[in-house]
Amino acid sequence: MSRLAPAVPPWLAHALRAQRGPVPWNAVVRGALAAGPLLLVAVLLDRTSVGVVAALGAMLAGINDRPGSRRVSVKRIGVPALAGAGGLFVGTYAGEHTHALVLTLVLTLLGLLAGSVSAIGSVASGAGTQLLVTAAIGAGMPLPEAGWERALAYVGGAAWLLTLRLVLPTPGAVTGDSRLEFWLDFRFDGERAAVAKVYDAIVELLGATGTPRATDRRAALTAALDHAQDALAGPRLRRYASSATERRLHAQYAAALPLAEAATALAWAGDAVPARAAEGPRRLAVAVRANAPTGPLPAPARSAPALRALDDALLRAAEAFDHEGDVHEERLHRRRRTAKSVVRVALGAGGREYGLRVALSFGASAAVAQALHHVHWYWLPATAVFLVKPDLGPLASRVLSRAAGTVLGAVVFAGFAAVLPRPEGLVALVAVCGALIPVATRHFAAQTAVVTVLVLALVMVGGDPQASWSRILETLLACAIVLIVGHLPMPGQRGGRVRGRLAKAGDAAYAYLAHVLSESDDRARRWTLRREAYRTLAEAHAAIGLSAAELPALARHTEGTGEVAATLERLVDTTTAYAVHLDDTGHLTPQDIERLTELLDELTERGRRAGLSRLAPAARRGTLPGLRTAG
Structure with a gap:
């Protein structure tokens, strides 16, 4: 009789899972031409410290160099880079002119701001991350340049990678007979x-x-x-x-x-x-x-x-x-966020909860690091910033991946540092790591290993001693701090990020259903509402999936939300089918109305069980055209 293997817990399964896909060779080339060459030029001009900061900007820009259109990359890379330059400027002057206690308070407030803003979206999250990482580096990294010079060097490094992104064509992406057509079209x-x-x-x-x-x-x-x-x-x-x-x-x-x-x-x-x-x-x-x-x-x-x-x-x-x-x-169906909606997201339940956790993790890490009087104390809060980000996976998965990646990267760098000539060998190592980042972003542990090698190489080129082992110890300490903060009770209901996404998906589903049942002839508006309904549902599913892969103590706070999202999805699918049916016949049958009514009632019940006090489609069922007499 065979014995079944025990199931892998979700939090561990997520840590073992990696994204798949073809190698983004164009991004690999850009990575190789970004941080390494910038550092080499700076070394040749005897401005090594400027080159270190520029290479750092190019490295973090490379992490945001994802597949997509060139024009979207302007926002995806440029906005976080500007935030990073601002963090470097503020951190430098705060570190130079304030007491350790005041500096910790400043960094904690920055963490609260950046964490709340990160709830808005992926670009805002990237901006918040770079703001905090560079603020810690500016406050603790000993560099001769003033804050404004560091900020300019950092923006310059990111701008160099963005320039490569905009001007280098993708081989084979365009078929055209004339060279002019290719350059106008690529x-x-x-x-x-x-x-x-x-x-x-x-x-x-x-x-x-x-x-x-x-x-x-x-x-x-x-x-x-x-x-x-x-x-x-x-x-x-x-x-x-x-x-x-x-x-x-x-x-x-x-x-x-x-x-x-x-x-x-x-x-x-x-x-x-x-x-x-x-x-x-x-x-x-x-x-x-x-x-x-x-x-x-x-x-x-x-x-x-x-x-x-x-x-x-x-x-x-x-x-x-x-x-x-x-x-x-x-007609382009572009998603716009007004200033009012952006503020509402940042100050909502998800934004508040995430902001508090980032502030506590970042501030506590900065305080502990300064108390230890380590020369590289800024590594501890900078590491905590990446560990506290839900964008990178569930908390347990992030901690395991960060710890494993750091150990691997530190050991690999220690071996290279023992044999490579300085500084040319280290500059070449920076270029190689820059090329590997676009591939390594498929798994947080791999990304951490590559970034660890690159950062340690930058530190050594800048004149500091080899610091692999202290990097490991500080990473483990940051993991412990973030694990503790991640499990602390916070004001309000846990799982605010998931519930906020579900509420938004519910509002979008209701708007789409109401438009279809109104039998409006504005099909472009209908397709726009359908896009928003499915998009917000996808965001809710992603948030629910991450929450479900947390440790049981955290995952239990969002139990039942998956069933709510599944019901919402069936509602939107049904609405789509009925929209096509209405175009063809001009009416719905009593059976169709009964099915919609049952779906709305089911949504209400599942929402109640999951602790969602109100989902717009269910609560306002009586206001929907065509359903006022249903039930």
């Missing part, structure tokens, strides 16, 4: 790849319809649409799309929205569709990548409302591909 290779992946995801969803894989394929379609939406939302000099290529890409993305709606409705129905139905979207994906006309598109059968919607969407897509036209800013 700027949009990230947007083109993102839009093409949307059509690929539609094809995969149609192929999975009627199988157990349909749910995962629908989630993959949401992720592809989110990525394309972000890629097309980068900064532009004019309010309207400023080139034919840009207008064409926006039109191609807009044409994918009704196709995605029809494919989702088919998946909801659960019946397998003919293979011919996926051929049209497949040819559209090829046309996007090749920057070429679509040619004739095979029409699917029109035997069901969703198939008829798919056929109509293909006809509109063919027209959009052939005639790019003018795309008004409202």
